[in-house]
Amino acid sequence: MLGYNLGRITSYMTAGALVALLGSVLNHALDGIALALRILAAVMLILMALYIANWWRGLLHVEALGRSLWRRIEPLGRRLLPVVKVPQAFALGSIWGWMPCGLIYSMLAWSLAVAEPLRAAAMMGAFGLGTLPVVLATGVAARRVSLWIRHPATRTMAALLIMAFAVWQLWHLSSMTGMDDMAGGMTPSPH
Template sequence: MNPTGLDLPPLIAAFVFGLMGGAHCIGMCGGVMSALTFAIPPSMRSAARMGGLLLSYNLGRILSYMTAGALVAALGTVLSPSLLARQLLQGVAALMLILMALYIANWWKGLLRVEAVGKRLWRHLEPLGRRLMPVVHFPQAFALGALWGWLPCGLVYSMLAWSLATAQPLLGALLMGAFGLGTLPALLATGLAARKLNHLIRHPATRTIAALVIIGFAVWQLWSLSMHSGGHSHANH
């Protein structure tokens, strides 16, 4: 059994989850992207420079995701010294993925309550972001994006729960990196492509399919976990 309790490639799954969460990213982070764009002086808004600055923002954001993934996975090594504890963490991670699916499909918004966990931290980080504006250099954009990565987000927390369950810092970081890369298309698309992508991602059918896929993935994790647990118990008996 692999560390995530899944037979499917975990990094590919994390990337797909980020892609499917694009509707939430557009709704929650679209305004942030617009604010960051307006933070660039008009004289520096050439297509090439804008693209580079926006990419720098997102690289900083993804690095923050990976840092958080490594940290919570390291915490997982402390919290899961026994097989039972590891299985409990994996079960919690699967349930968080189900909450993510319910949110994406607009079936239940309970995941928003989880975002309250990070609001206190964000209150301390937001003033630091204001000091980095207006943005004129790529390192400045990268630093601002790195702060943006700590914006309270239920989808990110769901993925962090999965990273926690791995109890492997490198894997936790890679999972969050793959998830972050999956969110890029929705946040970097521009013009007509952005409108088409926005319409596709926000379409109820797309969101329903995405939710069902994630729920199926989580149920498969729980089933694999129960099978492994049952086999272990039988062997002990």
């Protein structure tokens, strides 16, 4: 289980770094895109929270975006079964980390907005570690922990925390742009 999860989290970190690299290229190529990427990331976090709380399942449609890539990668994972060695588990986890998942896509949107590969990799690593209790509980059939994590109240609390963070980000972005607008309005005119 440890090898599998280490591989899975490593693939999340790799994806985060690659997406952040794309974000940095976009930020340098297009003026003003950084704000749009941050707004997209906050909206994706809200969608993720709605998904976690089972209030809206729209992220399932977003998962369809990764299915064509997954169809090509998934057969490689089947070749690694049954798992008998740790390196084999790591390789399988590395492949399964690319499985289409709306929650991962939400975090990758945040990585795109961060536009710093190392920071995004660390963020995706933290996300992967945050998913570890659920994956381990499922993997070792820890029914009690699994039931607690899946309990509607637990899911609602997690969703509300994620939404609060996303709303705080949007508020922070709006106050930053508001200050820029105010500063622009306070600049003396040349006339």
